[in-house]
Amino acid sequence: MTNLLLRLYIAGPSATSRRAEQNLRRLRDVAKARDGLAVEIIDVLKNPELAEQAAIIATPTLALEHPVRPRRIIGDLSDVERVLDFLGIESEGTRA
Incomplete structure (x- = not known):
């Protein structure tokens, strides 16, 4: 996969937000297509209009922006392998 x-x-510098950011970095590190992954972190307290446009109702929320199958996950992303599986992204540990 490329260009995801x-x-x-x-929502601000809360412990849950920091944990989600750390887990997102871990997720990107183990993803096979990490070079094809673009990551944006949006603080809804600083940019509420972006959260409203995306219809974000809870944080942290990870959104996979995809034209055919967009996906969203709410939570701190602590189960990295499960998150990757849900998003349809192969990890380095996955065998073909």
Whole structure:
């Protein structure tokens, strides 16, 4: 997979937001197509209009921006392998 956009919506510097950011970095590190992954972190307290446009109702929320199958996950992304599987992104540990 290439050219995937992941947007993480957080609410300020809370412990949950920081944990989600750390887990997103881990997710990107283990993704096979990490060079094809673009990541944006959006603080909804600083940019509420972006959260409203995306219809974000809870944070942290990870959004996979895809024209055919967009996906969203709410939470701190602690189960990295499960998140990758849900998003349809192969990890380095996955065998073909």
